[in-house]
Amino acid sequence: MDRPSVAENDAERARLRALVERLTDEDLRRPMPAGWTVSAVLAHMAFWDARAVVLTDKWAGGVAPSGEDWEPPHIDWINDAGKLLMLEMPPRTAARLALEMAERADRGVEAMPEETLAQVLAIGQPFNLSRANHRREHLDDIERVL
Numbered sequence: 001m002d003r004p005s006v007a008e009n010d011a012e013r014a015r016l017r018a019l020v021e022r023l024t025d026e027d028l029r030r031p032m033p034a035g036w037t038v039s040a041v042l043a044h045m046a047f048w049d050a051r052a053v054v055l056t057d058k059w060a061g062g063v064a065p066s067g068e069d070w071e072p073p074h075i076d077w078i079n080d081a082g083k084l085l086m087l088e089m090p091p092r093t094a095a096r097l098a099l100e101m102a103e104r105a106d107r108g109v110e111a112m113p114e115e116t117l118a119q120v121l122a123i124g125q126p127f128n129l130s131r132a133n134h135r136r137e138h139l140d141d142i143e144r145v146l
Contacts, residue, residue, distance in 0.1 A: 003109075003110070003117075003129075005109060005129040005130035005131070005132065006106075006109070006110050008130050008132035008133075009105075009106040009109060009110075009130065009131045009132045010106065011132065012102075012131070012132035012135040012136050012139065013099075013102045013103065013106055013131075013132075013135070015135070015136075015139055016045075016098060016099060016102055016135055016139060017099055019139060019142065019143070020042070020095045020098065020099055023038065023095065025091060025092075027146060028042075028091035028092070028094070028095060029091060030145060030146065031145075032141065032142070032145050033141075035083070035087075036083060036086075036087075037087060037091075038091075038142055038145065038146070039086075039089065039090075039091035039092075039094040039095060040083060040086040040087045040089070040094065041138050041141065041142060042094045042095050042097075042098040042138075042142075043082075043085075043086035043089050043094035043097065043098070044079065044082060044083070044086055044138070045098045045101075045102070045134065045135060045138055046094065046097035046098040046100070046101040046102075047082055047086070047101075048134055049098075049101035049102050049104070049105035049131060049134075050097075050101045050104075050105075051071070052105040052108060052109065052127075052128075052131060053101060053104045053105050053108055055069050055108075055127065056105070056108025056109060056111075056112060057108065059112065059116050059120075060108070060111065060112075060116075064116075064119055065116065065119045065120050065123055065127075066123070067123060069127070070123070070127060071127075102131065102135065105131050106131055109129050109131065112129075117129075
């Protein structure tokens with residue numbers, strides 16, 4: 001199967017790495033809309049990539065994708081609850097985790113066997129193989145604030 005998401009994921013992960021490498025401690029603490037900070041947004045990105053890691057690891061371990069794996073249709077409460085914790089996370093830890101989880105999520109998507117990929121696509125529920133889309137949205141937001 002064609003996997004255009006692999007190249008997109010790699011490109012946005014490289015963009016994330018370049019951003020994190022140039023961010024100062026002051027940049028990481030900079031406020032963002034809705035009560036977030038740059039570092040908390042990075043932690044948010046790490047959280048959703050970590051979710052992708054958990055699922056791709058589960059599927060790689062032989063458990064078939066199912067409807068129970070998908071995120072609920074309304075996730076605002078998840079993001080709001082997570083924000084409380086993410087704002088307390090040390091900023092450099094958030095930046096490091098954003099990079100680590102992005103790498104692991106991308107490798108999990110890239111290594112997904114064709115059969116598993118077909119099962120994921122057949123279920124038709126939201127699992128974004130293009131991890132790049134979420135990263136792009138938040139990297140654009142961070143760059144606007146900076």
